[in-house]
Amino acid sequence: MKNAAGHVPGLAVVLVGDRKDSQSYVRFKVKGCEEVGIKSLLAELPRNCTEDEVVDSVSRFNEDPSVHGVLVQLPLPQHMDEEKILNAISLDKDVDGFHPLNVGNLALRSRKPLFVSCAAKACLELLFQSGIDLMGKHVTIIGRSKVVGLPTSLLLQRHHATVSVIHAFTENPEEITRGSDIVISAAGVANLVRGSWLKQGAVVIDVGTNPVEDPASDFGYRLTGDVCFEEAVNVASAITPVPGGVGPVTIAMLLANTLDSAKRVYGLSD
Amino acid sequence: MKNAAGHVPGLAVVLVGDRKDSQSYVRFKVKGCEEVGIKSLLAELPRNCTEDEVVDSVSRFNEDPSVHGVLVQLPLPQHMDEEKILNAISLDKDVDGFHPLNVGNLALRSRKPLFVSCAAKACLELLFQSGIDLMGKHVTIIGRSKVVGLPTSLLLQRHHATVSVIHAFTENPEEITRGSDIVISAAGVANLVRGSWLKQGAVVIDVGTNPVEDPASDFGYRLTGDVCFEEAVNVASAITPVPGGVGPVTIAMLLANTLDSAKRVYGLSD
Numbered sequence: 001m002k003n004a005a006g007h008v009p010g011l012a013v014v015l016v017g018d019r020k021d022s023q024s025y026v027r028f029k030v031k032g033c034e035e036v037g038i039k040s041l042l043a044e045l046p047r048n049c050t051e052d053e054v055v056d057s058v059s060r061f062n063e064d065p066s067v068h069g070v071l072v073q074l075p076l077p078q079h080m081d082e083e084k085i086l087n088a089i090s091l092d093k094d095v096d097g098f099h100p101l102n103v104g105n106l107a108l109r110s111r112k113p114l115f116v117s118c119a120a121k122a123c124l125e126l127l128f129q130s131g132i133d134l135m136g137k138h139v140t141i142i143g144r145s146k147v148v149g150l151p152t153s154l155l156l157q158r159h160h161a162t163v164s165v166i167h168a169f170t171e172n173p174e175e176i177t178r179g180s181d182i183v184i185s186a187a188g189v190a191n192l193v194r195g196s197w198l199k200q201g202a203v204v205i206d207v208g209t210n211p212v213e214d215p216a217s218d219f220g221y222r223l224t225g226d227v228c229f230e231e232a233v234n235v236a237s238a239i240t241p242v243p244g245g246v247g248p249v250t251i252a253m254l255l256a257n258t259l260d261s262a263k264r265v266y267g268l269s270d
Numbered sequence: 271m272k273n274a275a276g277h278v279p280g281l282a283v284v285l286v287g288d289r290k291d292s293q294s295y296v297r298f299k300v301k302g303c304e305e306v307g308i309k310s311l312l313a314e315l316p317r318n319c320t321e322d323e324v325v326d327s328v329s330r331f332n333e334d335p336s337v338h339g340v341l342v343q344l345p346l347p348q349h350m351d352e353e354k355i356l357n358a359i360s361l362d363k364d365v366d367g368f369h370p371l372n373v374g375n376l377a378l379r380s381r382k383p384l385f386v387s388c389a390a391k392a393c394l395e396l397l398f399q400s401g402i403d404l405m406g407k408h409v410t411i412i413g414r415s416k417v418v419g420l421p422t423s424l425l426l427q428r429h430h431a432t433v434s435v436i437h438a439f440t441e442n443p444e445e446i447t448r449g450s451d452i453v454i455s456a457a458g459v460a461n462l463v464r465g466s467w468l469k470q471g472a473v474v475i476d477v478g479t480n481p482v483e484d485p486a487s488d489f490g491y492r493l494t495g496d497v498c499f500e501e502a503v504n505v506a507s508a509i510t511p512v513p514g515g516v517g518p519v520t521i522a523m524l525l526a527n528t529l530d531s532a533k534r535v536y537g538l539s540d
Contacts, residue, residue, distance in 0.1 A: 083380060100381055104374030107424070108416055110353060111370055136439035138446065144427060146378055154377070157414060157435065162446070164434035165427065169406035176408065176432070179445065 009262035010039040011069045011095065011254070012061035016054055016080070017047035020219075021211070022073045029071075032251040038258055041067060051080050058088040068265055069095030069258035074147070092264070095257040098146055106154045114264075115257050117151035122249035123184055123205050124155055130238055132182070132203055134159040140180040141165050142173065142193065142226065148186035148207050173197075185226035195231030204232055204239040207246045279532035280309040281339045281365065281524070282331035286324055286350070287317035290489075291481070292343045302521040308528055311337060321350050328358040338535055339365030339528035344417070362534070365527040368416060376424045384534075385527050387421035392519035393454055393475050394425055400508055402452070402473055404429040410450040411435050412443065412463065412496065418456035418477050443467070455496035465501030474502055474509040477516045 011033055015026050026042065033040035041064075043057040054072070061070045070093040076082050091099050097106070097115040105113035127134060139161045143149040153163045164180065166173045167187075174197040177183050185193050186207035198204065208226030225242030232239055240246055263269050281303055285296050296312065303310035311334075313327040324342070331340040340363040346352050361369050367376070367385040375383035397404060409431045413419040423433045434450065436443045437457075444467040447453050455463050456477035468474065478496030495512030502509055510516055533539050 100374030100378055101371050102374070103377050104370030104372070107373050107377055107420060108370055109414075110416075136441045138441070144379075146380075150377060160437070160439045162434070162436050162440040162443075164432070164446075166432050167430070169430045170432040171406045171408070173432075175449065176434075179449065 005266060005268055007262060007266050008037065008039050008066070009069075009258050010041065010064075010067040011258045012041040012043070012064070012067045012071070014043045014045070014054060014057050014061070014070070014072045016045045016049065016073070017077050019075075021209075022075075026073050028247075028251055029254060032255050033258075036255055038255055039066065047077050051084060054080065054085050055088045058085065062088070062090040062093060065265075067093065068261040069093055069254075071096045071254075093261060095254060095261060096147075097151060097257070103146070103151065103154070106151060106158070109158050115261070116155060117147060118250045118253035118257060119148040119186070119207060119246065120151035120155045121253040121256075122246050123148075123152050123207065124159065125249055125253065126205060126240060126246065127182070127203070130203070132238070134161040134182075136160060136162060137181040138162045138164070138179060139182040139184060140177050141184045141186065142177070143167060143186035143188065143207075145186060152184060152186070187226050189226055190224045191226070191228040193227040193232065195228065195235045198232060198235045200235055201237040202235065204236045205246060206240050206242050209242060209247065275536060275538055277532060277536050278307065278309050278336075279339075279528050280311065280334075280337040281528045282311040282313070282334070282337045282341070284313045284315070284324060284327050284331070284340070284342045286315045286319065286343070287347050289345075291479075292345075296343050298517075298521055299524060302525050303528075306525055308525055309336065317347050321354060324350065324355050325358045328355065332358070332360040332363060335535075337363065338531040339363055339524075341366045341524075363531060365524060365531060366417075367421060367527070373416070373421065373424070376421060376428070379428050385531070386425055387417060388520045388523035388527060389418040389456070389477060389516065390421035390425045391523040391526075392516050393418075393422050393477065394429065395519055395523065396475060396510060396516065397452070397473070400473070402508070404431040404452075406430060406432060407451040408432045408434070408449060409452040409454060410447050411454045411456065412447070413437060413456035413458065413477075415456065422454060422456070457496050459496055460494045461496070461498040463497040463502065465498065465505045468502055468505045470505055471507040472505065474506045475516060476510050476512050479512060479517065 030040045061067045070089050094115050097117040102113040105111040141149050141153050144167050153165050156163050177197045182203045184205045190210040206225035206227040209223045211221045212224050214222040223243050300310045331337045340359050364385050367387040372383040375381040411419050411423050414437050423435050426433050447467045452473045454475045460480040476495035476497040479493045481491045482494050484492040493513050
């Protein structure tokens with residue numbers, strides 16, 4: 001874009017505290033920017049900073065014309081009001097797609113959100129790239145977070161899938177997954193989805209990244225998905241691994257959202 | 271409210287064209303207002319009026335401090351841009367709950383919409399009044415309109431139900447309904463849901479109102495639901511009739527939304 005249009009897209013990330021997992025996610029995002037020529041700006045604030053300091057950081061990025069996407073790495077420290085801080089992000093820089101107006105416009109099929117959650121877009125991208133038809137297919141989503149479950153369920157419905165959303169309170173979740181053509185798990189529970197939960201030939205997307213203890217690993221733990229891969233791989237017709245499955249595609253979608261935002265600003269939209 | 275607080279809530283309805291069904295829905299709404307002491311205002315515009323004239327009507331009601339709820343009776347004539355007209359309704363008078371910000375805030379469980387779709391609230395009210403527990407229960411919604419299917423699916427999820435949404439493209443819809451504890455039909459297809467689609471003891475809410483020819487009726491037609499009542503009544507543990515089921519409760523929810531809006535304006539909210 002720099003060469004073609006003389007502009008560089010910019011992504012700003014606000015990181016509060018020193019959670020190892022958040023730091024590593026932010027590192028991946030910054031690295032992703034570098035690889036594709038997006039400028040990245042990082043505001044790091046200490047765990048004990050005030051809500052207002054976080055909002056100030058966000059506001060500065062909102063006003064910076066070289067920034068086209070602003071995101072606050074979640075989760076925030078418990079003493080902070082997540083909603084208030086996310087509300088501070090400009091609607092037109094909301095590259096995570098968490099703003100209620102973006103969510104509402106995603107839910108209403110006749111409307112068009114400015115941004116859609118990166119994880120939701122990543123799930124769809126993986127399905128499209130694998131040539132999997134969604135129209136009328138029964139997709140079960142495990143988990144209903146605003147980051148993954150909710151936006152993925154809404155995006156799939158725009159593509160005419162039949163969507164079931166199951167969660168911690170669901171009675172007999174495996175009965176519903178066993179009736180599904182596609183299972184997308186974002187529950188945050190290691191090895192929740194067993195082979196017996198799946199229909200023969202089902203497509204499985206594992207969005208879970210759960211740390212499990214592993215003395216053999218350099219860090220003392222490793223990341224594992226929601227799906228018991230060894231069992232599921234014998235039943236599924238296609239399955240994403242953890243790590244290395246949805247994660248990198250989610251970063252790519254974040255970069256794509258940032259690029260789209262910059263193109264909108266510079267009048268280069270498709 | 272008039273006696274207790276010296277204020278009268280006001281509901282404004284914009285009706286375009288001369289569809290018999292729309293006219294009769296509007297009549298019910300106006301009659302409902304009269305019964306509970308809500309002031310109703312009606313703007314009737316001819317079928318061939320312009321979009322701008324409809325928007326002007328809406329704008330006048332937006333600015334009228336005696337009006338606390340504004341709704342445009344749908345469907346609009348085909349030459350009109352429904353989205354543009356609905357966008358004109360003030361967020362804080364959107365008693366139908368169709369504004370994308372209200373929909374987004376309904377979808378995001380940690381947030382609170384100003385208004386929720388009256389039909390969705392009616393379905394939940396009927397379930398609550400019948401003492402039916404929602405937590406973890408599998409509810410299948412047939413149809414995904416912004417008026418019923420979508421908001422009902424989102425509202426049920428706030429109450430921790432497990433929700434599946436099926437529609438015209440769904441393969442084997444009856445397989446999914448047969449696995450459900452509660453079936454809510456808003457497809458607009460007479461007698462779509464047969465007894466064989468239901469699990470023994472399922473709860474059935476029929477939101478369909480489909481005109482079917484009936485020479486014996488005064489009007490030459492009568493309204494029938496989406497559910498084949500004669501079959502379903504033998505299988506279901508509870509079922510709503512059409513007419514007389516969800517319809518009147520939906521009107522009650524519209525009046526409740528209007529009252530809530532007025533209470534907000536006058537600082538009388540709970």
